[in-house]
Amino acid sequence: MTHAPLYGGIEAGGTKWVCAIGTGPDDIRAEVRFPTTTPAETLANAIAFFRAHEPEHLAAIGVGSFGPVDLNPASPSYGSITTTPKPGWAHTDVVRTLHQALGRPIGFDTDVNVALLGERQWGAARDCDVAVYITVGTGIGGGAVVGGKLVHGLIHPEMGHMRLVRDPARDPFPGICPYHSDCLEGLACGPALKARWQTPAEELPADHPAWELEADYLGQALANLLCILSPERIIIGGGVMSQPQMFPLVRAATQRWLNGYLQHPHILDHPDRLIVPPALGQRAGVLGAIALAMHTAGGV
Numbered sequence: 010m011t012h013a014p015l016y017g018g019i020e021a022g023g024t025k026w027v028c029a030i031g032t033g034p035d036d037i038r039a040e041v042r043f044p045t046t047t048p049a050e051t052l053a054n055a056i057a058f059f060r061a062h063e064p065e066h067l068a069a070i071g072v073g074s075f076g077p078v079d080l081n082p083a084s085p086s087y088g089s090i091t092t093t094p095k096p097g098w099a100h101t102d103v104v105r106t107l108h109q110a111l112g113r114p115i116g117f118d119t120d121v122n123v124a125l126l127g128e129r130q131w132g133a134a135r136d137c138d139v140a141v142y143i144t145v146g147t148g149i150g151g152g153a154v155v156g157g158k159l160v161h162g163l164i165h166p167e168m169g170h171m172r173l174v175r176d177p178a179r180d181p182f183p184g185i186c187p188y189h190s191d192c193l194e195g196l197a198c199g200p201a202l203k204a205r206w207q208t209p210a211e212e213l214p215a216d217h218p219a220w221e222l223e224a225d226y227l228g229q230a231l232a233n234l235l236c237i238l239s240p241e242r243i244i245i246g247g248g249v250m251s252q253p254q255m256f257p258l259v260r261a262a263t264q265r266w267l268n269g270y271l272q273h274p275h276i277l278d279h280p281d282r283l284i285v286p287p288a289l290g291q292r293a294g295v296l297g298a299i300a301l302a303m304h305t306a307g308g309v
């Protein structure tokens with residue numbers, strides 16, 4: 010008797026890992042989450058989960074990883090987390106460790122690319138030829154689909170490090186990026202909010218001026234992305250975007266920065282159709298990893 014294939018997904022985050030087995034949002038057969046500790050212990054937890062659940066039907070496993078990661082299949086360090094400052098994790102060979110233990114094809118990509126893949130398959134980017142996913146959390150990351158395929162190119166997009174115009178009279182805070190100071194991530198990630206306002210982002214009240222400034226930086230970044238890639242949809246996730254006032258502010262700021270130059274109804278009249286939260290919500294990461302496993306196995 011033959012069984013329909015199952016797919017494994019790992020959302021490999023810097024704080025927690027989520028592993029699941031299934032075929033899509035309505036068919037998750039098993040799921041586990043555990044904190045990110047040492048590489049050896051964390052990878053062993055993931056391996057134990059997949060060994061315990063029907064490994065014979067598992068066609069492939071997809072991994073969406075925190076980074077930076079090496080995605081070049083020709084590179085000796087392909088499949089590794091490379092130069093991360095996270096203690097103990099630099100040069101962790103994720104793909105080889107999982108492949109040797111589990112004997113399945115392993116798909117590997119950045120956490121944001123993988124979340125976007127999930128949204129493209131089952132969520133907010135389902136109908137899109139060109140789409141962008143930005144996450145605004147501990148850092149800021151961004152991935153893109155062009156022609157229905159994830160963009161990799163030379164390395165992978167690093168949208169969080171695009172340069173922005175900062176008005177020092179309005180915002181004297183110099184930014185926290187160790188490479189660029191006031192790039193998008195340096196100005197607008199969660200820890201930048203905390204450093205600028207001396208208050209954790211989640212404790213800033215909804216009417217605090219922090220949010221108008223935050224939205225202005227994100228709007229500037231989105232205007233840049235609209236000019237560069239012409240995405241049909243921009244999905245924004247991450248802890249900072251769980252503030253309900255942020256989406257209307259970001260949409261308005263994007264329109265301000267474009268200043269009427271791009272003439273499309275989704276920009277001018279319906280930015281709520283252009284700039285949206287992830288339809289898969291908190292599950293975008295692990296479901297995207299299952300989507301990546303399907304691609305890796307040749308199932309889609």
Ligand code: ADP
Pocket residue numbers: 022023024145146147148198199200209210211212246247248249250251252
């Ligand atoms: P990570 O990026 O580490 O995977 P998150 O996307 O949850 O995780 O981002 C964490 C960051 O988001 C922290 O800097 C935190 O201050 C901020 N954050 C979390 N929840 C909220 C909230 N409700 N409002 C504003 N900021 C938040």
Ligand code: ZN
Pocket residue numbers: 169170186187188189190192193194195
């Ligand atoms: Zn930077």
